[in-house]
Amino acid sequence: MINGEKTVETPIRWAMIGGGRGSQIGYIHRSSAVRDHSFALLAGAFDLDPGRGKEFGISIGVDPDRCYADYRTLFAEEARREDGIEAVSIATPNSTHYEMTKAALEAGLHVICEKPLCFKTEEAEELAKIADEMGLVVGVMYGYSGHQMIEQARQMVARGDLGEIRLINMQFAHGAYHTAIEKENPAVKWRMDPRLAGPSCVIADVGTHPLFLAEAILQDFEIEQLLCSRKSFVEDRVLEDNAFILMNLKGGAQATLWASAINCGSLHGQKIRIIGSKASIEWLDEQPNQLAYEIEGEPARVLERGAAYLYPEALVEDRISAGHPEGLFDAWSNLYRRFAIAMNQSKKGEKTDFWFPDIRAGVQGVKWVEKCVESADKGAVWIEY
Template identity: 70%
Template sequence: MINGEKILDHPIRWAMVGGGRGSQIGYIHRSSALRDNSFQLLAGAFDINPERGRDFGIQLGVAPERCYPDYKTLFAEEAKRPDGIEAVSIATPNGTHYEICKAALTAGLHAVCEKPLCFTHAQAKELVRLADSRNLVVGVTYGYSGHELIEQGRQMISHGDLGEIRIIRMQFPYGAYASTVEEKDPAAKWRMEPKTAGPSFVLGDVGTHVLFLAETMVSDFKIKNLLCLTKSFVKTRQLEDNAFVLMNLESGAQATCWSSAINCGALHGQKIRIIGSKASIEWFDERPNQMSYEVEGEPVRILERGGAYLYPEARREDRISGGHSEGLFDAWANLYRRFAIAMQAAGKGKKVDFWYPDIHAGAQGVKWVEKCVESAVNGSSWVDYN
């Protein structure tokens, strides 16, 4: 169980780029990073408007002289300090991730980056090369992957509880953008502009989240080929607001993914069902503390977060005893805890023996989106993945 005891020699000296006042995800980054005393927020370039960003940083308790106007100044000035930052979180619109992450790695900093890392697989490979050659950690915030029941599913599959994996059904279809909300909401608008969002809307925005859940739980999730069907049901949009993907895996299993922003009435809708030759499991992020375990010929079982019957690897990330709910903030905190341990280990020339959404996972998400778009623009044809 995680109980707040010190896990590092010292908290990682940390900054943020973006995540300022009005950000949808800035607070959860800070809350999660600071929760286990693993990071210390010392600096930042919090807003594209320097004065607004400086004021916000000061309100967070950051020293005024360490509230910088932009990320370039942040990295340059912090490099001059004996107590300069060691890591940075990138919580900015998609179109800026590549240049900021590359600049951070070039400056010798570990990074936590919102997905997508970048827009093209070629860019992703460049970031992987930089991170690996400099022994730097890049964590990607596939948030719910840090929930303990995702680890439980991983352990059940690796122990053979489901038998041979045959089908993986993924979905992340929410309904918030079923109409032209972007006309009045700037936070929605940038997600639908190719220049700022990249080559995809819902595939990159939500599809990669549930894809990483599958990759985490099914260790041999390797795509052989895929077919993608996309559509913009709101006609004024340049990017898709609904997408279906079919995948054949190298193992012989098959997978599907439904990504959507127009599923009217759905608040979130992220769900994964994994079907084996003996049993199935299903997890739904709107009810994250339960996992359905369905053995052929037996009554359905509901596995509860914190249950003594869970695998030890899953119970290790309890933050409170069973019966109490844990959710997205707890899952993010688990990821940030892993990021911190990995960063400290890397600083000592070591590697960790646990998984986390790293730069390779981020690069895989970029490649998946690129292949899905390739299939869609070519008449929804089958595309080889390698």
């Protein structure tokens, strides 16, 4: 159980790009990073408007002299300091991720980046090459994977509790964009603009989340062929607000994924169901402390976070005893804790012996979006992965 003791000897010296006032995700990044003494927020370029960014940085306790006008100045000035930053989180629109991540790696910094890592597989592979050569950690913020019942599901699959895996059914289908709210909401507008969001909306924005959950739970998850159909139902939208993806996996299993922003009445609608030859499991992100476990011929059961009957690996990151619900802030804190340990180990030349959404997860997400778009744009045809 996590009880607040130090994760690393000294907190990772850390900065943020973006995440200022009005950001949907800035606060969860900051609160999760500092929670276990893993990171110390010392600097940032929090806003496109330098004055507004500095004012915000001061309001959250950052030294005024370390609230910078832009990320290039941030990297240059911090490199001159003996106590300069060691890592940076990137919480900006998608179109900036590649250039910022590359610049950070070239400045010798570890990176935690919002997804997608970039728009093109070649760019993602280039970032992976730089990170490997520099011995740097890149974490990609697939925040839902930090929930502990994902680890329980991973262990159940690995130990054969489900038998041979046959089907994986994934979805992230909410209804928040069922009308053209981007015309009035700047925080949404950029997600519908291909110049800022990239070649996809819901496939990249929400579809990659359950995809990574499948990759984390099924350690041999490997796509061989893929078919995608995507469509925009709201008038004047360039990018899709709904998509269906079929996947044939190595070994014979099949997977489906529904990504949508027009599922009226659904708050989130993210779930993953894994069906084996003996049993099935199902996890919903709106009920993250439970994992449904259904064995053929037996009454259905629900496994609870923190319970003594779970596998030991699923209990390591408990933050409170069983029966008390944990949420997304806890999941993000778990991931930031893993990022910090990995960064600390990299400084010592040690290899990590645990999983987290790393640079390879980022590469896979970019490639998957690219292949989905290719299949859909060719008329929803099967393509080799």
